[in-house]
Amino acid sequence: MTREKRTASALDPSGLERLALRYVERFATSRGKLTQYLERKIRERGWDAAVAADPAGVAQRMADLRYVDDRAYAEAKVAAMTRRGLGARRVAIALRQAQIDEADTREVEPAVAEHAIDSALTFARRRRIGPFGPPGADRALREKQIAAMLRAGHGFDLSRKIVHAEREIGPDDLF
Numbered sequence: 001m002t003r004e005k006r007t008a009s010a011l012d013p014s015g016l017e018r019l020a021l022r023y024v025e026r027f028a029t030s031r032g033k034l035t036q037y038l039e040r041k042i043r044e045r046g047w048d049a050a051v052a053a054d055p056a057g058v059a060q061r062m063a064d065l066r067y068v069d070d071r072a073y074a075e076a077k078v079a080a081m082t083r084r085g086l087g088a089r090r091v092a093i094a095l096r097q098a099q100i101d102e103a104d105t106r107e108v109e110p111a112v113a114e115h116a117i118d119s120a121l122t123f124a125r126r127r128r129i130g131p132f133g134p135p136g137a138d139r140a141l142r143e144k145q146i147a148a149m150l151r152a153g154h155g156f157d158l159s160r161k162i163v164h165a166e167r168e169i170g171p172d173d174l175f
Contacts (some may be wrong), residue, residue, distance in 0.1 A: 004096030008044075008045050008048035008081055009045070009048070010045055011041065011042055011045050011046065011047055011048065011049075011053070012047075012048050012049040013049055013051065013122070016038060016041070016042070016053065016055065016058055017061075019041055020034060020038060020058045020059065020062055021067070022126075023037055023064075024062055024067045024068055028073055028076060029068060029073065029098075030068065030070045030073045030098045030099055030100055031056075031059045031063050031068055031070055031075075031099070032059075032060070032070075032098060032099020033059065033098050033099065033109055033164050034055075034058075034059040034062060034068055034099070035055050035056050035058075035059040035101075038055030038058055038059065039055050042055065043134060047132065058150050059120075060061065062076060070100050070101065070104050071104045071107060071108075073098065073100070074098075074100045074104050074105065074107070074108045075108055075111070077094055077095065077098065078095075078108045078112055079111070080173060081094060082111075082112065082115040083119075083122070083123035084121040084122070084123075084128075085119050085120070085121075085123030085124075085125075085126055085152065086119065086123070086152050086153050087107070087119060087120060087123075087149075087152055087153030087154035087155070088109075088112045088116060088154075088155075089114050089153035089154075090152060090153030091153060092105070092112075092153075093153075096107075103148060116154070116155075117158065117171045118171055119154070120149065120154045120158050120159070120162055121162065121169070121170070121171065123149060123152050123154065124149070124162050124163075127145075129145040129148065129149065129162065130142075130145060130162045130163040130164065131162075131165040131166065131168045132168060132169050133145070133151070133168060134146065137163075142163050142164065144160075145163045146159045146160060146163050147161070148155055150160065
């Protein structure tokens with residue numbers, strides 16, 4: 001008894017709409033990410049219709065129906081990333097990858113700046129950096145710790161202050 005591999009049929013406009021609905025019901029997403037997903041599905045399965053495929057139009061229709069909200073997605077992404085201890089540069093990269101437009105990105109930038117110090121301290125605690133790590137760190141270890149904080153998207157000055165702190169610090173101790 002052999003199992004036959006079932007191949008999916010080529011997509012048509014209603015199939016593309018069903019895929020989009022299924023995707024937005026399962027995942028928080030942006031218009032750009034939804035468009036990329038639909039384009040990938042069209043490449044994988046093909047297109048079987050007399051009209052041209054319009055994944056961007058389907059994504060826009062989902063946004064018009066309020067199933068996709070780029071601004072809400074950006075706010076949620078910023079909140080999640082800052083809670084994890086990631087800095088402004090990493091947040092900006094994630095929003096760019098999600099194809100959030102500049103207007104929505106500018107709207108959420110104050111939230112990123114507001115939580116920059118708390119986010120950096122969270123990252124330092126999680127990774128046992130500076131005063132949250134073992135005492136007596138040598139120069140090479142401190143440089144590695146600063147590099148880790150820079151990769152996490154934090155600024156150099158803030159990273160340096162946290163790494164070189166002698167005791168556990170809070171947001172009020174930094175500025």
